[in-house]
Amino acid sequence: MTRTGRVGVGFIGAGMISEQYLTNLTTFPDVEVVRIGDIDTARAAESAAKWGVPASGTGEDVLADPDVEIVVNLTLPATHVEVSTAALRAGKHVWSEKPIGVDRESAAGLVALADELGLRLGIAPDTVLGTGWQTAKRAIEAGVIGTPLTAVTSMQWQGPDVFHPNASFLYAKGAGPLFDIGPYYFTALVHLLGPVESVVATGSRSRETRQLVVGPNAGQEFPVEVPTHVSVLTSFEQGGNAQSLLSFDTPLFRHGVFEVNGTEGTIVLPDPNTFGGGHPIRIARPLGKDVSTSRSRSSRTGRRSPTRSRRSVAASACSTWPARSAVAARTSPPARSGTTSSTRWSPSRSRSPAARSSRSRRPSRRSRRCPRASTRSPRPWKARPPRCR
Numbered sequence: 009m010t011r012t013g014r015v016g017v018g019f020i021g022a023g024m025i026s027e028q029y030l031t032n033l034t035t036f037p038d039v040e041v042v043r044i045g046d047i048d049t050a051r052a053a054e055s056a057a058k059w060g061v062p063a064s065g066t067g068e069d070v071l072a073d074p075d076v077e078i079v080v081n082l083t084l085p086a087t088h089v090e091v092s093t094a095a096l097r098a099g100k101h102v103w104s105e106k107p108i109g110v111d112r113e114s115a116a117g118l119v120a121l122a123d124e125l126g127l128r129l130g131i132a133p134d135t136v137l138g139t140g141w142q143t144a145k146r147a148i149e150a151g152v153i154g155t156p157l158t159a160v161t162s163m164q165w166q167g168p169d170v171f172h173p174n175a176s177f178l179y180a181k182g183a184g185p186l187f188d189i190g191p192y193y194f195t196a197l198v199h200l201l202g203p204v205e206s207v208v209a210t211g212s213r214s215r216e217t218r219q220l221v222v223g224p225n226a227g228q229e230f231p232v233e234v235p236t237h238v239s240v241l242t243s244f245e246q247g248g249n250a251q252s253l254l255s256f257d258t259p260l261f262r263h264g265v266f267e268v269n270g271t272e273g274t275i276v277l278p279d280p281n282t283f284g285g286g287h288p289i290r291i292a293r294p295l296g297k298d299v300s301t302s303r304s305r306s307s308r309t310g311r312r313s314p315t316r317s318r319r320s321v322a323a324s325a326c327s328t329w330p331a332r333s334a335v336a337a338r339t340s341p342p343a344r345s346g347t348t349s350s351t352r353w354s355p356s357r358s359r360s361p362a363a364r365s366s367r368s369r370r371p372s373r374r375s376r377r378c379p380r381a382s383t384r385s386p387r388p389w390k391a392r393p394p395r396c397r
């Protein structure tokens with residue numbers, strides 16, 4: 009049957025992340041949130057009232073609602089497969105929060121069921137479709153770092169118990185840094201480097217229990233069931249490899265470290281846990297590249313003390329490229345001294361001679377700073393949770 013009009017969406021799970029989904033989905037012209045369900049029906053009713061959604065109830069009520077065409081599954085990891093399976097069997101398309109499930113077998117079964125029933129199944133994260141990642145991907149495909157070979161990623165902090173009132177599920181099977189945040193990083197790696205051939209990993213746990221920090225149950229202790237510090241080595245089918253750290257075991261807040269090394273340079277990508285990117289895309293070039301630009305810079309400044317040269321070497325190893333929605337061509341960098349060079353990407357500059365002349369302009373002190381020279385926040389407890397979310 010061909011249906012016209014707005015697509016009816018039903019939520020199952022009215023918890024923390026549902027707020028963000030409702031903020032967005034209640035504004036889209038082509039979808040209509042028609043019902044919110046939760047095992048906590050009072051919570052579902054409160055959410056429906058707040059967002060002007062006409063009906064609420066249990067998850068079963070959502071599945072029984074003929075106006076619901078797509079179920080948005082925002083329950084906990086342990087119930088993702090169960091709820092998504094029930095939704096598919098009820099004839100609904102499904103969008104589920106990550107992870108798809110807590111084990112490979114049940115996740116594969118879910119994908120097979122959707123195929124068999126001819127229904128759509130989508131799983132978060134979709135941040136790789138955001139402007140930051142699409143810009144970066146286009147830059148890589150255009151050859152700014154040559155052939156991508158290897159990647160380094162890192163996400164570390166003290167963990168989500170500092171902001172989530174129901175944090176215990178984030179330390180249970182199906183979560184921990186690997187399943188809670190890893191999907192953003194591994195989806196992004198696969199997006200850039202292709203299918204995975206093999207994985208080697210090791211993990212550890214700094215504590216057997218943690219305590220809720222916020223919410224009505226603050227102070228309550230809960231068990232830590234999964235590794236909270238995980239190191240992963242990934243090999244890709246088309247060659248290349250990545251090393252990834254995912255940790256809830258350090259107060260040092262460092263999110264969104266995502267670097268891809270290619271035959272011609274290194275690109276520092278946006279945080280895959282965000283849509284926009286959060287910081288400019290940076291490109292580092294090997295020593296000795298783009299010597300011609302280096303000469304012109306040298307003659308322009310006319311002053312080069314050994315001290316300054318050393319500083320320049322450090323400074324020019326990195327440069328910034330603000331994320332844009334379209335990338336046209338590559339421009340030469342404002343490098344100097346013939347020892348290091350940097351590249352900025354700017355579609356507008358590549359288009360006109362006047363714009364091209366601005367290439368020799370020195371990047372600002374801020375933009376010349378290496379991206380990982382300091383931690384993001386000296387006070388991690390003040391930092392906003394790392395949500396794209």
Ligand SMILES: NC(=O)c1ccc[n+]([C@@H]2O[C@H](COP(=O)([O-])OP(=O)(O)OC[C@H]3O[C@@H](n4cnc5c(N)ncnc54)[C@H](O)[C@@H]3O)[C@@H](O)[C@H]2O)c1
Binds near residue numbers: 047067
């Ligand atoms: N909180 C975040 O910042 C965030 C960000 C991105 C993704 N996520 C993901 O979103 C999902 C939900 O997270 P949350 O933070 O909203 O959790 P939450 O604990 O705040 O909310 C989960 C809700 O699901 C309901 N629920 C659980 N099982 C159910 C079932 N079988 N049927 C109906 N309702 C059920 C609970 O009653 C609760 O209201 C998780 O998979 C999480 O990984 C959360």
